[in-house]
Amino acid sequence: xxxxxxxxxxxxxxxxxxxxxxxxxxxxxxxxxxxxxxxxxxxxxxxxxxxxxxxxxxxxxxxxxxxxxxxxxxxxxxxxxxxxxxxxxxxxxxxxxxxxxxxxxxxxxxxxxxxxxxxxxxxxxxxxxxx
Amino acid sequence: xxxxxxxxxxxxxxxxxxxxxxxxxxxxxxxxxxxxxxxxxxxxxxxxxxxxxxxxxxxxxxxxxxxxxxxxxxxxxxxxxxxxxxxxxxxxxxxxxxxxxxxxxxxxxxxxxxxxxxxxxxxxxxxxxxx
Numbered sequence: 001x002x003x004x005x006x007x008x009x010x011x012x013x014x015x016x017x018x019x020x021x022x023x024x025x026x027x028x029x030x031x032x033x034x035x036x037x038x039x040x041x042x043x044x045x046x047x048x049x050x051x052x053x054x055x056x057x058x059x060x061x062x063x064x065x066x067x068x069x070x071x072x073x074x075x076x077x078x079x080x081x082x083x084x085x086x087x088x089x090x091x092x093x094x095x096x097x098x099x100x101x102x103x104x105x106x107x108x109x110x111x112x113x114x115x116x117x118x119x120x121x122x123x124x125x126x127x128x129x130x131x
Numbered sequence: 132x133x134x135x136x137x138x139x140x141x142x143x144x145x146x147x148x149x150x151x152x153x154x155x156x157x158x159x160x161x162x163x164x165x166x167x168x169x170x171x172x173x174x175x176x177x178x179x180x181x182x183x184x185x186x187x188x189x190x191x192x193x194x195x196x197x198x199x200x201x202x203x204x205x206x207x208x209x210x211x212x213x214x215x216x217x218x219x220x221x222x223x224x225x226x227x228x229x230x231x232x233x234x235x236x237x238x239x240x241x242x243x244x245x246x247x248x249x250x251x252x253x254x255x256x257x258x259x260x261x262x
Contacts, residue, residue: 047156
């Protein structure tokens with residue numbers, strides 16, 4: 001998880017002390033995602049979970065389009081996301097230009113998420129692929 | 132994960148070879164849960180995820196009531212669940228009598244899921260509590 005200079009230690013301390021370490025899967029869905037400048041990038045539509053281990057690997061964020069129409073889905077390595085209790089959303093260190101060129105798919109046209117695809121997404125964002 | 136004598140090696144081999152290692156969070160929600168005798172126990176309503184690590188800790192299963200009414204929600208340690216591609220659902224080694232006496236709550240009255248609660252649920256099912 002990355003550090004954030006805006007909220008700093010307080011956020012980290014809150015998270016450590018909070019009884020609300022957990023969040024319901026259906027509340028993650030629909031949660032807003034902001035970049036480090038506080039700009040809203042999109043929202044999490046759903047996330048991809050390893051069936052066996054229960055580990056979330058991707059957050060799938062909708063981005064682009066107008067008024068929710070014509071947007072695409074962007075798989076983001078889960079580790080790129082920081083939960084920010086102050087904003088009630090996730091933050092990510094990513095600018096729009098980088099995101100726009102990133103792996104994406106049309107809603108309803110989900111890729112296979114096989115290992116080759118995983119590798120491509122993780123490489124694109126420079127996140128270490130550990131499995 | 133437990134072994135299953137019914138589906139045996141084929142299931143394990145399929146899981147290992149499958150490109151569909153991942154499942155979308157909103158597809159886990161609504162998935163049926165069977166016990167080892169093949170009896171349907173209930174369905175997963177949602178699951179509880181660690182906000183920071185992305186690790187699923189509980190599956191919250193609805194059980195009881197008639198025609199979906201009056202049932203309660205039962206948090207189950209995620210590690211108790213095995214995904215069975217043949218049934219397209221999760222299997223759990225648990226009989227109804229044990230489940231009925233287990234920790235539960237009314238829909239919409241979610242507990243805090245603090246560490247004391249975690250401990251209680253994990254102890255009840257005899258699952259090692261590792262965090």
